[in-house]
Amino acid sequence: MLTLAIETSCDETACAVIKDGREVLSNIISSQIDVHRKFGGVVPEIASRKHIEAINNIIQEALDEANCTFKDLDLIGVTQGPGLVGALLVGISTAKALAYGLDIPLIGVNHIEGHICANYIEHKDLEPPFTCLVVSGGHTYLLNVKSYVDYELVGRTRDDAAGEAFDKVARALGLPYPGGPHIDRLAKIGDKDSIPFPRVYLEDGSYDFSFSGLKTAVLNYLNQMKQKGEEIIVEDVAASFQQAVLDVLVDKAFRLARETSSKKIVIAGGVAANEGLRNMLESRGEEEGIRIYYPSRILCTDNAAMIGSAAYYHYINGERSDLSLNVEPNLGLN
Amino acid sequence: MKVLGLDTSTMMATCAVINDERLLGEFSLNQDMTHSERLVPMIKEILDNLNMKVEDIDLYGVAIGPGSFTGLRIGAATIKAFAHLFDKPMVGVSSLEALAYNLPFNEIVVPMIDARRNRVYTGIYTWEDRELKELLAPCVLPIDELIIRLKDFDSVVVNGNGTLIYREILEERLGKQVSFAPLGLNSCKASSICELARIKYEKGQLDDYFTLAPEYLRESQAQRQLREKEKETS
Ligand SMILES: [Zn+2]
Numbered sequence: 001m002l003t004l005a006i007e008t009s010c011d012e013t014a015c016a017v018i019k020d021g022r023e024v025l026s027n028i029i030s031s032q033i034d035v036h037r038k039f040g041g042v043v044p045e046i047a048s049r050k051h052i053e054a055i056n057n058i059i060q061e062a063l064d065e066a067n068c069t070f071k072d073l074d075l076i077g078v079t080q081g082p083g084l085v086g087a088l089l090v091g092i093s094t095a096k097a098l099a100y101g102l103d104i105p106l107i108g109v110n111h112i113e114g115h116i117c118a119n120y121i122e123h124k125d126l127e128p129p130f131t132c133l134v135v136s137g138g139h140t141y142l143l144n145v146k147s148y149v150d151y152e153l154v155g156r157t158r159d160d161a162a163g164e165a166f167d168k169v170a171r172a173l174g175l176p177y178p179g180g181p182h183i184d185r186l187a188k189i190g191d192k193d194s195i196p197f198p199r200v201y202l203e204d205g206s207y208d209f210s211f212s213g214l215k216t217a218v219l220n221y222l223n224q225m226k227q228k229g230e231e232i233i234v235e236d237v238a239a240s241f242q243q244a245v246l247d248v249l250v251d252k253a254f255r256l257a258r259e260t261s262s263k264k265i266v267i268a269g270g271v272a273a274n275e276g277l278r279n280m281l282e283s284r285g286e287e288e289g290i291r292i293y294y295p296s297r298i299l300c301t302d303n304a305a306m307i308g309s310a311a312y313y314h315y316i317n318g319e320r321s322d323l324s325l326n327v328e329p330n331l332g333l334n
Numbered sequence: 335m336k337v338l339g340l341d342t343s344t345m346m347a348t349c350a351v352i353n354d355e356r357l358l359g360e361f362s363l364n365q366d367m368t369h370s371e372r373l374v375p376m377i378k379e380i381l382d383n384l385n386m387k388v389e390d391i392d393l394y395g396v397a398i399g400p401g402s403f404t405g406l407r408i409g410a411a412t413i414k415a416f417a418h419l420f421d422k423p424m425v426g427v428s429s430l431e432a433l434a435y436n437l438p439f440n441e442i443v444v445p446m447i448d449a450r451r452n453r454v455y456t457g458i459y460t461w462e463d464r465e466l467k468e469l470l471a472p473c474v475l476p477i478d479e480l481i482i483r484l485k486d487f488d489s490v491v492v493n494g495n496g497t498l499i500y501r502e503i504l505e506e507r508l509g510k511q512v513s514f515a516p517l518g519l520n521s522c523k524a525s526s527i528c529e530l531a532r533i534k535y536e537k538g539q540l541d542d543y544f545t546l547a548p549e550y551l552r553e554s555q556a557q558r559q560l561r562e563k564e565k566e567t568s
Contacts, residue, residue: 038560039556043554043557043558045403046556046557049550051407052411052414052548053545055414055416056544057544060418061546085404086403088405089370089407089411090411091359092370092406093373093407093415094415096374097374097411097416098415098419100374101416101419132529183357241520323373323375323378324372324374325371326370327370
């Protein structure tokens, strides 16, 4: 069973062909990052314009690389949200026209679910249930994944997403956009215990997150140092900040795994590529007898293969989207 | 030759099928549902009624702008996908030219589409040898500036959603010089998109589904701000 999937929720125009939900035949990603860099962030209108210019080429590349044609397809999957409305509309309009023209089923996919499903592609043996931590520039979620289509949301950020805090701190440190990977790189050489930034655990037993206080603490620290005329050691700030984020993420993920007697913790989303996070989870996983899963780097970024995987499992579950499917820019998980 | 045409450049969604010189069906809706929700179901409705499938269409036409950025992309994405699926020819048609095509008289025809903040997307057209000639190429103009230009003509016919917003000021400043199109000719007709697409196709003016993009006539706000900032610093 072949699924063609389209993902245009932010600044990546992506298309993939997936066999039976787990096997990637092609996974084409066209990043607009160079276009947006000079604006210091993604500009929605420019992202939408780039998507409509690129999409048919990306689809053709995906078909060519998978060595198939439109007629071989059985299912169309597309990101329905969350994301930028204008950007999502390009993908969903294209997907609906393809599904109708080919007379094959269509599935609208939640982008966050897609990130989780990237792990099914990476790890052929991974099956639900498991504990899952989704961390990206836009999202921070802690979930019990009960089945391929059933997600129980246990915790979420009350303000900034973890990745957003990374980007903002990186900007304050004068690092290029997007800043997350730069922080990760600098954190490796810095001293993580040099600056005592706060760990925000919120009220007892809460699985929610809050990163805006930490972000403010970093900004205040930088201001104070500047005022005192003292040297700022960027590596130490990066390492101490990153550790403050990771401590909370990792603690809460393990607490949830313990509480639900889960032996598997799965991480997903752009920040799942963070080596500090991976290492910390893995060493603690070894101590506690919990296996850690994360996708390879390319599957951590926004891509369509993960959307194809999610679409497949919803299709198997008997779901179908109809031709009036609309985008849901604020789609959450419930 | 069967042509499917559509326009989603304004709140009105319209879609039509023609076969050579014959209009087979046309559907226009102006309601609160978004184009994203209604466009493909509308195309399906019209094709089902005609007992046709997407693959039966020989040529695709789409209004390529100016108009609502988002609306234009919904229409373009849909038509590009159809043309790509069956590797059929496609043509992008100016939404202003399609509006002017509604009014085939020996007059000066001035379509106007609302561009917000007292501006309109507009062009000035006239008929010569049964063909639409462009006297002013599609552009964005403040309504005041357009009115000053229109004073040069003895009489003009106007249409498009801009005339609904600026009717009073047009009447006040141009008086009897200006005539307004009837309601049914005030918005773009997909049948005109079909016909103009066919004419362009016959002249070999084809577009490519790999490269076709809307003609926005306006850069994004972020781009404009960046350009202004760069000008200041240089
Ligand atoms: Zn993402």
